[in-house]
Amino acid sequence: MTGRLPGRSGLTEALGDPRAEPDLEWVAALTGATKIAVGRTLEELTARTELIERIRTQHREAGRDFYAQIPAPFDLYALTRLTGASELVETGVSSGVSSTFFLLGLERNGGGRLHSIDMPTRTGTSPVRLPPGKDTGWVVPSALNGRWDLQLGPSEALLPELVHELRQVDLFLHDSLHTPDHLRFELATVRPRLRPGSLVLADNTNWTGRAFPEFARSLGGKVFARRNSQLQGFRVPPARAARRHG
Numbered sequence: 001m002t003g004r005l006p007g008r009s010g011l012t013e014a015l016g017d018p019r020a021e022p023d024l025e026w027v028a029a030l031t032g033a034t035k036i037a038v039g040r041t042l043e044e045l046t047a048r049t050e051l052i053e054r055i056r057t058q059h060r061e062a063g064r065d066f067y068a069q070i071p072a073p074f075d076l077y078a079l080t081r082l083t084g085a086s087e088l089v090e091t092g093v094s095s096g097v098s099s100t101f102f103l104l105g106l107e108r109n110g111g112g113r114l115h116s117i118d119m120p121t122r123t124g125t126s127p128v129r130l131p132p133g134k135d136t137g138w139v140v141p142s143a144l145n146g147r148w149d150l151q152l153g154p155s156e157a158l159l160p161e162l163v164h165e166l167r168q169v170d171l172f173l174h175d176s177l178h179t180p181d182h183l184r185f186e187l188a189t190v191r192p193r194l195r196p197g198s199l200v201l202a203d204n205t206n207w208t209g210r211a212f213p214e215f216a217r218s219l220g221g222k223v224f225a226r227r228n229s230q231l232q233g234f235r236v237p238p239a240r241a242a243r244r245h246g
Ligand SMILES: C[S@@+](CC[C@H](N)C(=O)[O-])C[C@H]1O[C@@H](n2cnc3c(N)ncnc32)[C@H](O)[C@@H]1O
Pocket: 068, 069, 070, 091, 092, 093, 094, 095, 096, 097, 098, 099, 117, 118, 119, 120, 121, 128, 153, 154, 155, 156, 175, 176, 177
């Protein structure tokens, strides 16, 4: 059984990168939803095909023959929808593909806010370098800006301030500087705002050693790895979180 439902591969085609094919099992494992429910949620995105095609075109026009760095934009949408996450935090935006799909999920949820932190890369040969004349989040449609709090600068400085202002973090995505120490720092910073059921995600875990699984274990969470990528996630289990919060 592949878990394929009509329309989903159409989304991947519209975005122009086979890496984006959603992993239904992964989303189901993290949310507790059935694969059928995950597929139905993803189907909602077929109404946004034009927007998705525009993201592909914008990247190609800017000289990128691949759309982005996050391998799972559609999965992020489904995770936002199926958990009903309200306060989302991500580090690492670049052109804004992950941000766009989080924001689409929040729009459809009818509430919530995405807090994104990015220290733009403007020089060098990194694939995440902004094209000349572009700013962080340049593919995020302006119609989605209402729920978006974008802060520019190093997460070392900005994340502690942001977390201090938030009451809780329902979903956290690390996609900034992929070193073990930096990932540990970001996870330790958001930890006081995690609650039972919060979802914690990290990309490029092949570069961050044991930092992610160790953090998950410290909270009693079970790590699920996304297929064909280095993106991993876990939910904060209710019992452990309840004990931690007294
Ligand atoms: C892999 S890209 C993010 C990709 C994005 N999530 C997407 O979906 O396309 C990483 C981004 O993090 C930024 N970055 C690197 N180090 C950072 C740091 N210490 N704090 C905040 N952002 C950082 C990079 O400049 C780049 O814009």
